[in-house]
Amino acid sequence: MSTFIKDFIERETISRRNFLFATAAGLGVAAVPGVFGRGTAAAALTDPAIAWSYRDRASAYWNSVIAGGEAFVESLGRPKSALVSLINEGSTEKSLSDIKAFLAKNNGNCAIACDANDSPNARPVVEAVQAAGAYISTIWNKTDDLHPWDFGDNYVSHMTWSDEKPAEETARILFEAMGGEGGVVHLGGIAANNPAVERLAGLQNALKDFPNIELLDAQPADWDTQKGAALMASFLTRYGDRIKGVHCANDNIAYGVIEALRAEGIEDMPIVAYDGNPEAVQMVMDGQLLATVFTNPHWGGGISAALAYHAAIGTFKPSEEPKEHREFYGPTILVTARDAAEFKAKYLDSVPAYDWKDFWGPSNGQIQYKA
Amino acid sequence: MTRRLSRETLIKWAPLLVLIALVIFFTALNPTFFSLRNFARIAIAAAPALMVAIGVTFIIVMGSIDLSMEGTVSLTAVSFAFIFAQLGGSLAGFGWIAIPLVLVLGGLIGLLNGLVHVKLKIPSFMASLAMGFVGTGAAILLTGGDIVKVGDAAFRGLLTVRWLGFPLMVYVAAFFLFVGWFIQTHTTLGRNFYAVGGGEDLAHASGLNVTRVRVTGFALAGVFYAIAAILVVARIGQAESVTGANFMFVSITSVVVGGVALWGGIGGVWNALVGVLIVNVIDNGMVVIGLPDFLQDGVLGLLVILAVVLSTDRKMVSFVK
Numbered sequence: 221m222s223t224f225i226k227d228f229i230e231r232e233t234i235s236r237r238n239f240l241f242a243t244a245a246g247l248g249v250a251a252v253p254g255v256f257g258r259g260t261a262a263a264a265l266t267d268p269a270i271a272w273s274y275r276d277r278a279s280a281y282w283n284s285v286i287a288g289g290e291a292f293v294e295s296l297g298r299p300k301s302a303l304v305s306l307i308n309e310g311s312t313e314k315s316l317s318d319i320k321a322f323l324a325k326n327n328g329n330c331a332i333a334c335d336a337n338d339s340p341n342a343r344p345v346v347e348a349v350q351a352a353g354a355y356i357s358t359i360w361n362k363t364d365d366l367h368p369w370d371f372g373d374n375y376v377s378h379m380t381w382s383d384e385k386p387a388e389e390t391a392r393i394l395f396e397a398m399g400g401e402g403g404v405v406h407l408g409g410i411a412a413n414n415p416a417v418e419r420l421a422g423l424q425n426a427l428k429d430f431p432n433i434e435l436l437d438a439q440p441a442d443w444d445t446q447k448g449a450a451l452m453a454s455f456l457t458r459y460g461d462r463i464k465g466v467h468c469a470n471d472n473i474a475y476g477v478i479e480a481l482r483a484e485g486i487e488d489m490p491i492v493a494y495d496g497n498p499e500a501v502q503m504v505m506d507g508q509l510l511a512t513v514f515t516n517p518h519w520g521g522g523i524s525a526a527l528a529y530h531a532a533i534g535t536f537k538p539s540e541e542p543k544e545h546r547e548f549y550g551p552t553i554l555v556t557a558r559d560a561a562e563f564k565a566k567y568l569d570s571v572p573a574y575d576w577k578d579f580w581g582p583s584n585g586q587i588q589y590k591a
Numbered sequence: 592m593t594r595r596l597s598r599e600t601l602i603k604w605a606p607l608l609v610l611i612a613l614v615i616f617f618t619a620l621n622p623t624f625f626s627l628r629n630f631a632r633i634a635i636a637a638a639p640a641l642m643v644a645i646g647v648t649f650i651i652v653m654g655s656i657d658l659s660m661e662g663t664v665s666l667t668a669v670s671f672a673f674i675f676a677q678l679g680g681s682l683a684g685f686g687w688i689a690i691p692l693v694l695v696l697g698g699l700i701g702l703l704n705g706l707v708h709v710k711l712k713i714p715s716f717m718a719s720l721a722m723g724f725v726g727t728g729a730a731i732l733l734t735g736g737d738i739v740k741v742g743d744a745a746f747r748g749l750l751t752v753r754w755l756g757f758p759l760m761v762y763v764a765a766f767f768l769f770v771g772w773f774i775q776t777h778t779t780l781g782r783n784f785y786a787v788g789g790g791e792d793l794a795h796a797s798g799l800n801v802t803r804v805r806v807t808g809f810a811l812a813g814v815f816y817a818i819a820a821i822l823v824v825a826r827i828g829q830a831e832s833v834t835g836a837n838f839m840f841v842s843i844t845s846v847v848v849g850g851v852a853l854w855g856g857i858g859g860v861w862n863a864l865v866g867v868l869i870v871n872v873i874d875n876g877m878v879v880i881g882l883p884d885f886l887q888d889g890v891l892g893l894l895v896i897l898a899v900v901l902s903t904d905r906k907m908v909s910f911v912k
Binding site: 277278280282411437439440444445446447451453454455456457458460475476479480482483484485497499 | 737875
């Protein structure tokens with residue numbers, strides 16, 4: 221065997237051994253907090269890498285979430301690019317594998333904010349993060365039996381939004397504009413989506429107080445403008461003049477409804493929407509919409525990253541926080557004609573400078589599970 | 592002999608018979624379905640989809656497939672909205688220039704699509720799907736995920752101004768349907784589509800430049816996708832990176848339901864028209880008769896299978912892939 225090959229094999233063997241040692245040492249470090257248990261300085265991370273794992277950049281909603289995340293990393297004196305985007309494109313498998321790759325690349329020195337894409341995926345994601353000794357905050361998707369406090373400090377928090385109450389409030393505004401009587405149609409989101417279910421439930425709650433309002437029909441328009449327009453046109457054929465008001469599950473559907481009505485020359489139909497997108501807020505100001513609901517995705521995106529980051533560097537210790545700081549509802553702001561201009565100036569024209577250490581200020585109470 | 596002729600005739604007209612049967616069926620369950628107002632509503636929803644379907648019909652007649660429509664429609668819609676705003680945002684001013692520019696853009700995207708397919712020898716299925724993704728990506732890049740509004744009253748006249756009960760956009764779609772029919776029956780290109788689809792080897796051996804026909808076909812389809820994009824913007828007053836979403840399913844389903852054979856050489860723009868109408872009549876009719884929403888997807892699927900079974904001559908086909 222030539223010396224070159226012998227040297228090469230020797231060198232590779234040594235470097236592989238070093239690698240194994242290094243890996244073992246790394247695992248040891250990760251295990252240290254577990255060994256010493258509660259009370260020790262578990263948050264041993266310095267300068268963790270920060271990532272946001274989410275669906276895509278094709279919607280105003282996620283863009284706003286990520287803008288919030290970027291505002292947070294800039295508040296740390298880092299460039300926007302310090303926030304790594306892990307885009308899952310609606311694939312649960314990609315969501316999990318991207319997070320695992322990110323953990324491996326940074327040896328677990330990570331603070332991650334994440335929407336797990338679907339509820340069952342939250343558990344493997346959180347388990348992978350805990351195994352690597354990293355920190356994670358989640359929003360929207362998780363199963364009801366998965367709780368941050370079951371994972372020590374590593375699963376920092378979960379935030380979601382309860383849409384039932386705000387959707388009920390928009391329904392009440394709609395019914396009052398209709399004079400408390402007549403038929404109403406609901407154009408919903410994708411039927412199995414939780415927000416779609418809650419927004420319809422909100423409408424049904426409000427109906428109990430308005431006996432002269434009849435819910436003519438409620439069908440899914442899949443959050444989509446064109447589907448909303450086509451469905452509204454079909455509703456017009458079926459119910460005609462009996463429709464006196466329209467309750468939409470989101471702003472995009474409402475845009476389609478307005479256009480379907482415009483095609484028929486109907487200009488003054490009372491319509492309410494949801495999401496508080498800039499275009500919808502403008503329509504509220506112009507009187508085309510009665511109300512929409514803003515969930516402040518910018519704040520949600522920033523604060524989720526901030527919670528994971530500050531737990532990681534030890535600013536606070538999640539396991540010592542009360543449960544309402546581990547699982548909580550995000551903010552919802554009702555936007556109506558009365559306050560739309562003020563709202564636009566405050567939240568849309570210039571983004572407010574948030575205090576990213578005020579973790580729970582704008583939040584909305586502990587998450588309640590239905591039995 | 593006469594028996595065989597009648598069977599062929601029947602199959603040729605089967606999609607139209609399916610359409611008429613559906614109209615009678617929905618009207619029987621809810622008479623308001625059969626009204627001018629409702630037909631106008633169906634036509635508004637069908638007009639953009641018809642343009643996409645005509646575009647892809649040319650490709651399917653050639654025996655290829657084009658899956659780039661979603662990306663192309665999104666990108667051309669967003670480009671149209673931006674260029675239109677840039678040129679003053681009004682049809683009365685220079686805004687109209689955006690229309691030919693976007694048609695050219697659609698043609699260029701299709702041309703690129705065809706060149707990738709033919710020159711790199713990538714199956715049309717894969718090449719066009721990839722180009723579609725590129726188009727959607729470019730649309731996201733342009734908009735940053737935001738919605739671009741087009742509010743010009745003159746342009747929106749395509750939706751709001753009616754003539755004999757139908758909005759102008761329906762007449763625009765009808766005009767381009769005739770353009771598609773003219774290309775199909777009265778031009779060499781149109782006949783070459785059928786030559787390539789009916790037997791590519793034979794066409795090649797007869798001296799036909801198959802490569803050129805294919806690339807031209809994809810470019811032509813791109814122009815029709817751009818027309819669809821403009822009609823969508825006219826219909827909903829906005830463009831965004833998801834404007835083209837759903838058009839792949841709707842257009843290909845329509846074309847096949849209308850009796851265009853996926854193996855090439857059979858069918859044409861009239862089949863595309865009937866197919867688009869069948870799909871849109873089903874969509875509208877299911878809501879109008881009050882079918883529960885959880886049944887609608889299933890029923891749509893079953894009706895599509897039924898329509899294809901009735902409208903294709905499967906005795907002529909030795910294998911299905």
